[in-house]
Amino acid sequence: MLIARRCFIAGLAMAMATMTSAxxxxxxxxxxxxxxxxxxxxxxxxxxxxYMPKAPGKYPAxxxxxxxxxxxxxxxxxxxxxxxxxxxxxVVFSIDYRLVKPGKKMFPESVHDVRAGVQFVRSQAAxxxxxxxxxxxxxxxxxxxxxxxAALGGEAFAGAYKDDPYAAVSARVKALIPIYxxxxxxxxxxxxxxxxxxxxxxxxxxxxxxxxxxxxxxxASPLSYAVxxxxxxxxxxxxxxxxxxxxxxxxxxxxxxxKQAGNFVRRYVMQGAGHYWLTEPLDEPGSFSAFFAPRxxxxxxxxx
Numbered sequence: 001m002l003i004a005r006r007c008f009i010a011g012l013a014m015a016m017a018t019m020t021s022a023x024x025x026x027x028x029x030x031x032x033x034x035x036x037x038x039x040x041x042x043x044x045x046x047x048x049x050x051y052m053p054k055a056p057g058k059y060p061a062x063x064x065x066x067x068x069x070x071x072x073x074x075x076x077x078x079x080x081x082x083x084x085x086x087x088x089x090x091v092v093f094s095i096d097y098r099l100v101k102p103g104k105k106m107f108p109e110s111v112h113d114v115r116a117g118v119q120f121v122r123s124q125a126a127x128x129x130x131x132x133x134x135x136x137x138x139x140x141x142x143x144x145x146x147x148x149x150a151a152l153g154g155e156a157f158a159g160a161y162k163d164d165p166y167a168a169v170s171a172r173v174k175a176l177i178p179i180y181x182x183x184x185x186x187x188x189x190x191x192x193x194x195x196x197x198x199x200x201x202x203x204x205x206x207x208x209x210x211x212x213x214x215x216x217x218x219x220a221s222p223l224s225y226a227v228x229x230x231x232x233x234x235x236x237x238x239x240x241x242x243x244x245x246x247x248x249x250x251x252x253x254x255x256x257x258x259k260q261a262g263n264f265v266r267r268y269v270m271q272g273a274g275h276y277w278l279t280e281p282l283d284e285p286g287s288f289s290a291f292f293a294p295r296x297x298x299x300x301x302x303x304x
Contacts, residue, residue, distance in 0.1 A: 144181025
């Protein structure tokens with residue numbers, strides 16, 4: 001009996017090793033195109049990095065929007081997750097967008113930049129090996145906020161740059177993956193007031209406090225667009241229990257609003273995770289990004 005059990009365990013281990021080896025061999029090579037100009041707004045070039053399967057094909061696309069409090073960060077944030085997804089059959093287009101500068105707000109300008117990224121990828125689908133009907137928006141932190149506005153806001157943010165070469169192209173997406181995002185700008189202003197004295201990122205981004213223009217904060221909140229007309233977008237949410245930059249209550253409220261609107265929503269709460277973990281290297285021990293990546297892949301496979 002003991003011998004039979006040992007043989008079974010040895011056989012199982014060999015089978016698992018074979019499966020692991022086969023999976024590793026099935027990963028495709030990646031082509032990277034850096035600094036692709038996807039638009040030009042108010043004289044400023046908008047650049048993105050494309051991570052693509054090297055093999056010919058027509059792949060689903062993920063447009064990735066970096067975080068950084070609307071005033072920092074860059075497209076290089078997805079230099080780990082981008083190739084990882086490309087190896088598994090997805091085109092990832094990681095974009096830069098216009099950032100807040102001293103005394104210069106950036107809403108809704110940065111939302112227009114993100115929409116332009118979607119329009120560019122759809123219009124250049126053949127060159128980027130993209131299926132134009134299978135596009136998702138993904139972002140972390142401030143990037144999650146922008147991705148959510150672009151994905152759910154629809155016509156509210158359309159038509160700002162009518163001279164764009166792709167202005168007539170649809171900016172709709174099938175899926176949205178906003179990670180530890182800002183979904184209620186008034187709540188974020190309150191949070192910043194207590195936790196970031198002298199650096200209220202919400203007010204910098206919008207250009208005024210709520211006491212001056214409360215409608216502005218409503219219009220800039222993805223929570224305001226979690227309505228039935230946007231229910232066709234599938235959503236994957238994730239946030240950490242120890243986030244000190246964005247209150248986890250924001251994701252709680254957004255999750256509930258999306259469910260009420262009829263969206264397909266899946267959510268992961270990462271125990272012990274703080275902020276800015278999505279862009280960690282996937283091969284680091286204990287990486288929250290490594291834990292999340294296969295769950296992201298499953299969501300994309302099911303909903304995109």
